[in-house]
Amino acid sequence: MLAALVVAANFEGGSVGKVEQVAANHLRCAVRGQADANQRNRQANWYFFRIDGLTREQVRIDFTDLVGEYNFKPGSHAVTAGTRPVYSYDRKTWRHFADDQVSWDERATMLTVRFRPESGQVWIAHTQPYLRADLKRLVELRHRDLRVTTIARSAHGREIPLLTITDAAVADEDKRSIWVMARQHAWETGTSYVADGLVRFLLSDAESARQMRKGNVFRVIPIFDADGAAEGAVRFNANGYDNNRNWDTADAQRMPEIFAVRRAVEQAGRMDLFLALHNTESVDYVDGPVDEVAAELVRALRAETDFLDAASPRAVARRGAIDAGRMTVNQYLYYTHSVHAYLMELRVERHPTLGRPRTAGDFSAFGGGLARSLAAAVSTTGGRR
Template identity: 30%
Template structure:
């Protein structure tokens, strides 16, 4: 058995491959931080043989509750990803096994979204007559911060979408891709109608360095970008710094920040009820947004989610709280599961890139129906 993670978003440390039925591994920590949970590696063995794997430091990972009822994803062609038998054992290790149909397969924490696919999304989008690609700055590692401006900037409403502040939350960029591609579809009446009234600013990947390095939650400097919004710096969190500067120049009338949650097996949102400026108007917009999204996509629900912040107690270092307070607008964090949507389970794939993509497309429905009420 040969194991390799020397590729885009690869992450694993090999402890021992001596026993094919119990190959032992560890998850590597994020760059310059203590976060760890994302893994992604290639395994080369023999077709027809069953191999077992054990992640020894699962108990030391950042979100141990995330391993309960979790199933590893695997692929032979890196296109179709399926779930494999997985157990979080009594001694707090993560074990999974699979009979190889081919000699080589890939395993990951969730369906990967590669940097190459990110670049392809940006380049394809700019070919549309209604989209413009802007590089608004550089990351810690010197990669471009990519912004898509979709629609006419003369429109009164300014809607911002950011995704994948936490690089291991790849479902966020799958979701952003779905949203972008629907926006650019000239035959989609809803998208065209939305763009008659609003321009959308989309950052499909806030953390391209961490994504490429195989991090769970940090950028190359070790910063958790979603705790940098109150006072970002060019040295530690240039990704947030540049996006914030652009937001200040354009204004924001609605904001969605797209994420994934390790523990909760649901799709849900977190609002801004804890920010000092929270108002009845914003509360009404939040309730309407949720109601519309539930009506068009049953994957979304509002029964399970995070505890609401007490009035005035929001953490303003978090993106949706900072934006909600700064611009007094509808501002949501959208969360998707790493596991499965418990309300609509799919035993073969669990929650997937495809379902994240489709959710991204339906996010335009509430934005369209609310656009006249924004601000």
């Protein structure tokens, strides 16, 4: 008889596929993954589950069923030898598994972690979760210069908050307008920590933050895919549509999030800079129109944050190279409204100069540097438009 290890993911953001107990302290956990509405582009890099019944004996967990496809190219997998899952015994303090606790089987396309539990119960995830309670703490900050509205409702009826931050005593007509959108893809929790850190910095008493609120209107969406974040999805909305494609074709029925946010963005008037935040496994970059705004944004990011990519800014795809229904938000805003619209990717695997993966604290601190970088970048745009 095996002493049972019990795996559960029936909580907010939870996700796990088929679970097998191979031996007393050996579990095989398939990653559930998510495919789009046409059962294509399966991506399997979100897992968040709890294990009960642990003893102090070393435990082995194999992560399987990792292969899917990306942009219709089969065979890709986001979980690789460089993946370092996070774990927590209290869902407050999260740590990455260390290099010597993780191994990779290339032939089986399987990641394994081995560790000696410090408690009978542990939570494991791909990256540190950022949940509704985290967002609630942010939107409930009391500040004269913060206004919270609902910009959209998700397919499953969840509210998607928009935080508007600006000096309430200065007329908006005299300010530049900056949009920051995080978490179009549910697994990319690091982007919500960046948005959270950005908001907290902007609302701080730092003199530079006061000046930024005087000169700019910041509009921030910390969780775009509210359903995916709550339901443990990976990349597609509840109807199976990629929230960072479809910006040229979105309709209110299948893609209510894109449809409502796109309308709000288009009706908001002046826009000096738009930035969509994303996570990748192993690379940082900024993509968009290569101009003086992009140059200043990247220069400032290198000075103010741990952003690391020699090749940025990388040029936005040519209009003619983008198939119908495949436009990202920054491509759409640039090609249809001539906005300085960018996408920024931040890696979750080991950061070469940090010598470890970015933590939630690193992403949050990045947000403060991002605020300074955005303010620097829009200062290169010419006055009112």
